[in-house]
Amino acid sequence: MNWFWDEAVPYIQPGGAGHITYIILLIIVFIIVFCNREKFSGRESRVYLILAVIGLLHQLMITSWYIFETGYDLRDAMPLHICRVVVWFIIFQGVVRQRWMHDLIFYFGLYAYGSFALPIAIHPPHHFVGWTFVLLHTVIIIYPFIIHWMTGWVPAFKGAIRCFGVFLVYFAVILAVNALVDGNYFYMDDRPFLHLMDDLPYIILNIAGTFGVFMIGLMLSKIMLKFEKQSYPAE
Numbered sequence: 001m002n003w004f005w006d007e008a009v010p011y012i013q014p015g016g017a018g019h020i021t022y023i024i025l026l027i028i029v030f031i032i033v034f035c036n037r038e039k040f041s042g043r044e045s046r047v048y049l050i051l052a053v054i055g056l057l058h059q060l061m062i063t064s065w066y067i068f069e070t071g072y073d074l075r076d077a078m079p080l081h082i083c084r085v086v087v088w089f090i091i092f093q094g095v096v097r098q099r100w101m102h103d104l105i106f107y108f109g110l111y112a113y114g115s116f117a118l119p120i121a122i123h124p125p126h127h128f129v130g131w132t133f134v135l136l137h138t139v140i141i142i143y144p145f146i147i148h149w150m151t152g153w154v155p156a157f158k159g160a161i162r163c164f165g166v167f168l169v170y171f172a173v174i175l176a177v178n179a180l181v182d183g184n185y186f187y188m189d190d191r192p193f194l195h196l197m198d199d200l201p202y203i204i205l206n207i208a209g210t211f212g213v214f215m216i217g218l219m220l221s222k223i224m225l226k227f228e229k230q231s232y233p234a235e
Contacts, residue, residue, distance in 0.1 A: 006069070018122075021125045022119070055094075058139070086112070087139070106163075112137040188202070
């Protein structure tokens, strides 16, 4: 077996060595970014370009792997996975640079924390797809911090409500795609838990849970900002 490339390589276990490795890598990247936070101001064009290139690199990597290894089965490739969509937001933001896009990236990107906290069907760090996993979720988590330190942007309740409205549209599309390709977006088909719950309550739980995640993310960001001693430029 090719442990770097093959689809059949065993997934990591939550709390296992691979999981801990991914968390350590995220912490290292965050520390590096944090220590250089004062350097972002005034370099907006370069920062947006770098983030967009990293996002595009991820999309090319994961798409290529699915094409060459699995034949790009839409059920498994899941191109509309919420974190993949966030990466497209980051790529487009390199061009459009709209403040409301920061909100979308932040609130939709909160799902990346869940992937780090409870990795399900994730390849190990020595696997090619493992590289794409850590690249994808790290850039999503780091992005709002960089933008805040660079522009002064902060999450707001109005933005959370707007993004939740966008999420409802996105979730409706996802349910349609699940039906068309027998997909497993939001674990509607193969659930890691709540196996006995009917589909409608499970759908409502996903929607309510997402709103709760948005509110928790907003609340925690406000708490973190209270401890911030340095001011940053307002966009």
